Structure formats: structure tokens, C-alpha cells
Amino acid sequence: AGSWFSSAFAQERVPTMAEAVAEALARDMVPLMERKDGSAAAFHEAWSDLQLAADSFRVISFDWTFLTALDAYDPNYRLGALGSGGVTPVTVAAAQAAGADFLDWEHTGVSQATVDLVHAAGMELHVWTVDDSSRMDQLVAWGVDGxxxxRPDILQQRLFDTPEWADLNGDGQLDASDWAQYHAGRGIDLSGLSLDDAHKLGDLDGDLDNDLQDFLRFKRHFVAARGAAAFAQLEQVPEPLSLLLAVGAMVPAARRRHGTLVSSSPTSRRRFSQYNAISL
Structure with a gap:
């Protein structure tokens, strides 16, 4: 099935739903399943057979009656109403009446007013399909939720380059508590962690470590948000070279206390949690 993409993937079979979901959950990602065909009863039975908690994945569909039927089976399902065009209060009310928890909308129909309208109704707004970096920046600035x-590589880099990315404790403030959390992750072996848990320990460039590059990125974001003077007031801020030496010296001790520093919770405290899209 993969030969259309590259000869390296010749004979690669399409994974089953169970395989795709298991892989996503193992990587600390939230499966995002788009229903193409099939009844709500069939899907509910399949997910029950897999012993999936109803709130451990998300389901999206253009067929809002399908969402209503799923919601009747279990109101804990996290359901997204797919659509395009303009969004009005009537649109939002209809999605809520169908049992949807969020809108997943074609991005050209979305403006700042759309985001504000959907959020005011207590719903999330996700958009599709955006490959242009400037449009990504605009949508992120407006406050879309997904x-x-x-081009996930481009989107990831755009998110890395915002001061919000240095808000490690997810409290909406970039301050000394985030610096303390970053500092606690220095020198720890982050390999094997999810990207989310590694990020909480100071991995700001997504390479599963907390090193000089992460320090420089944290400093740049902090200065952009709070100013150079505020960063200078942080306690015992080392220069980059001394940080590099300190990281090397801290590795053995840090690894011994690794288990006490890593949160066991897979839930993300920030927007743009990682989703693995599965079409069914």
C-alpha cells in the first residue's frame, strides 16, 4: 500500500484499526479517527472489544447523525463535527445538539471571529488542512486548538518558535517557575519518554534531550516574552558554555533520580496535543 509514496514502502500493508490505535497510544498520542463509513453500533462494538476508554481517543465525521448515534452509546466519546464554509451561532448550536465536543473545520472558512464564537460556546475549534507556514502562524495566533x-514538521517548528513553548508547566505564564522546571531537567536521559513528557523537562527542540540548544531556545523565548532584565534576575543563570559543562557533569546523578521527576500522566497541558489521524 505504501509504494505510491516510495519504493522503500513497497509491500507495506495498511495497519488495522487496532494496530494503528495501539501504536498511537504507545507513543503517548491521542488517536484521531475519521469515520468514512460504517454504523455507530459497529464502531462502538469494535472499540469495546479493544477495551478502549471512550475518552482515550477522538472521533470526527462529516455525518453528524453518526456522532449523535455514538453519543447515545456513550456520552464520554470525544466527538468532532467536520465541516466547511461559514460558521454561525446556528452552526455551533447544531453541532452541540449532535453531541459534538469540538468543531473540525476547513481552514479557509475560519477567522478570528470564528475562533471567538466557537470558544464562547465552550467548544474547541480544530482546522484542516493547513500546509502553509504563514497560515499556520495566523491560526495559532487566533487561538485554534488543533x-x-x-507538513507536521513545519507546524512543529512554528510551535517551537513561540514563547508559549517555554511555558513548561502549562499555567499560561512564562516565569521563574518554568525556569525552575527547565533547570530540573538538565542532564536527565529523556530518551524513551514521550515528546510531551520530555518537553516538560526542558526538551524545547524535540530531540529528547535537555542541552545547550534547549537552553538557548528557552532564553530566547523568555527574553521575547519578559525582557532581558527579567531573564537576568533568574537565580543562577549560567552562561551557555558553563551550562554545557554542567550538563555533562550532572548526567550520572540525574539518571538516578529520573523516575521521580517524570510525570506518569500522558495528558498534555497545552494546546496542540499530538494526534495520530486514522481514517476508517
Whole structure:
């Protein structure tokens, strides 16, 4: 099935729903399943057979009656109403009446007013399909809750380059508590962690470590948000070279206390949690 993409993937079979979901959950990602065909009863039975908690994945569909039927089976399902065009209060009310928890909308129909309208109704707004970096920046600035893209590499980099990315404790403030959390992750072996848990320990560039590059990125974000003087007031801020030496010296001790520092919770405290899209 993969030969259309590259000869390296010749003979690669399409994974089953169970395989795709298991892989996503193992990587600390939230499966995002788009229903193409099939009854709510069949899907509910399949997910029950897999012993999946109803709130451990998300389901999206253009067929809002399908969402209503799923909601009747279990109101804990996290359901997204797919659509396009303009969004009005009537649109939002209809989605809520169908049992949807969020809108997943074609991005050209979305503006700042759309985001504000959906959020005012207590719903999330996700958008599809955005591959242009400037449009990504605009949508992120407006406050959308998720972006579907064919270029996750570009989107990830855009998110890395915002001061919000240095808000490690997810409290909406970039301050000394985030510096303390970053500092606690220095020198710890982050390999094997999810990207979310590694990020909480100071991995700001997504390479599963907390090193000089992460320090420079944290400093740049902090200065952009709070100013150079505020960063200078942080306690015992080392220069980059001394940080590099300190990281090397701290590795053995840090590894011994690794288990006490890593949160066991897979839930993300920030927007743009990682989703693994599965079409069914």
C-alpha cells in the first residue's frame, strides 16, 4: 500500500484499526479517527472489544447523525463535527445538539471571529488542512486548538518558535517557575519518554534531550516574552558554555533520580496535543 509514496514502502500493508490505535497510544498520542463509513453500533462494538476508554481517543465525521448515534452509546466519546464554509451561532448550536465536543473545520472558512464564537460556546475549534507556514502562524495566533496538516514538521517548528513553548508547566505564564522546571531537567536521559513528557523537562527542540540548544531556545523565548532584565534576575543563570559543562557533569546523578521527576500522566497541558489521524 505504501509504494505510491516510495519504493522503500513497497509491500507495506495498511495497519488495522487496532494496530494503528495501539501504536498511537504507545507513543503517548491521542488517536484521531475519521469515520468514512460504517454504523455507530459497529464502531462502538469494535472499540469495546479493544477495551478502549471512550475518552482515550477522538472521533470526527462529516455525518453528524453518526456522532449523535455514538453519543447515545456513550456520552464520554470525544466527538468532532467536520465541516466547511461559514460558521454561525446556528452552526455551533447544531453541532452541540449532535453531541459534538469540538468543531473540525476547513481552514479557509475560519477567522478570528470564528475562533471567538466557537470558544464562547465552550467548544474547541480544530482546522484542516493547513500546509502553509504563514497560515499556520495566523491560526495559532487566533487561538485554534488543533491543526491538521500534511507538513507536521513545519507546524512543529512554528510551535517551537513561540514563547508559549517555554511555558513548561502549562499555567499560561512564562516565569521563574518554568525556569525552575527547565533547570530540573538538565542532564536527565529523556530518551524513551514521550515528546510531551520530555518537553516538560526542558526538551524545547524535540530531540529528547535537555542541552545547550534547549537552553538557548528557552532564553530566547523568555527574553521575547519578559525582557532581558527579567531573564537576568533568574537565580543562577549560567552562561551557555558553563551550562554545557554542567550538563555533562550532572548526567550520572540525574539518571538516578529520573523516575521521580517524570510525570506518569500522558495528558498534555497545552494546546496542540499530538494526534495520530486514522481514517476508517
Amino acid at each position: 491543526i491538521t496538516t500534511n
